[in-house]
Amino acid sequence: MAEQVKHYFARGNTAEGLHSLVESVYQGLSTIYVVQGYPGGTATVLGRLASAWTLRGWNIELIHQPLESNLLEGIILEDAQLGLVDGDAWSEELNPEGTEIRYIDIRETLDTEKVAENSETITTLESEISNLYGKAYETFLRTLRIHDEWEKFYIDNLDREVMNQLAEEWGDDYLIPQLEEKVGKEIHRFLGAATSSGAVDFVPNLTDKLQTRIFVKGRPGSGKSTLFKKIANAALDRGIDTEIYHCGFDPHSLDMLIFPELSLAIFDSTAPHEHYPVREGDSILDVYELAITEGTDEKYTKEVAEVKARYTSSMKESTAFLTEAKRVKDELRGIYLDAVDEEALLQRTESLLNEIDTLVSEITSAAH
DSSP, X not given: OOSXXXXXXXXXXXXXXXXXXXXXXXXXXXXXXXXXXXXXXXXXXXXXXXXXXXXXXXXXXXXXXXXXXXXXXXXXXXXXXXXXXXXXXXXXXXXXXXXXEEEEEOGXXXXXXXXXXXXXXXXXXXXXXXXXXXXXXXXXXXXXXXXXXXXHHHHTTBOHHHHHHHHHHHHHHHOOOSSTTOOOOEEEEESEEEXXXXXXXXXXXXXXXXXXXXXXXXXXXXSHHHHHHHHHHHHHHTTOOEEEEEOXXXXXXXXEEEEGGGTEEEEEOSTTSOOOOOXXXXXXXXXXXXXXXXXXXXXXXXXXXXXXXHHHHHHHHHHHHHHHHHHHHHHHHHHHHHTBOHHHHHHHXXXXXXXXXXXXXXXXXXXX
16 A cells, blocks of 8 residues: 555636646656646556556655546656646646656557547537536636625624634644744645536545644635635745645635644635544634624525525536536547557556656665
């Protein structure tokens, strides 16, 4: 079994469209392999590599596709400071300082004549997928505007002084620097995503090895994200490394902070990523009880129910467009996989595996 396998997303289907945190996720690596391929092929290669490496006791990060969370679009081998990324998720404009970029092209494993025979169908399917994504993002934005209505009931009844005090007190109680004069590093990720099968999150996986987990409860607009932003700033100012996890629906909102050096996490534990304490070290922080005017829920019961119903309906409509996009993408993937030389793809994967294994061995030997 691997020492630690982390799961998360680097991109998200959000109300702002396809939002990427890839640049932050892959920062500081010594080597990045960009795998240029085709629908179905790249995920197959990454899946096989991940399966091989998770059996070796390495620390590994598996970065999932935002449309289909069972598929990968990236891998990071932490100890070797080495990463792989699907070419569709990478921008050639990215040029991380001190990082060697190696491009791997697996398109040579395709029968180009078979692909050419289906060129018109491929173009039609690609256009259909693009249109479905556009409709999904348009509907997500409409859903976010409904969510804004929902938040207003609580924003108007929020005691900001209490929340400011909470941020200060929480920082003093938990954010104790481990080393003097250290500069805090920040990395940005998504803990979850709006996928073709609905909301998916990896909170349990990302936090299960931490000693302390703070489950933040509240309502939309009760100041959770603002609290996280203040805590993150305080941590970085104190030289504490901070993993910052953005909301997969609204990327400007924060859902979780992890402080690896402190074995500590604080996260929004409300729907659609609702979790509850299950072990020692877990506790609940209810910001509704602390900072929202008493009786707000009761005062706006009918109004909140109406907005929530519209929000739920709109979110289902958004997800339906992604579900349809996946169906069309499956059809597109099928065309490419029918044109694949399976043996050639397997050999290309084995060659890449051996190349990276050798590189990892050299890096770890040099480190010791």
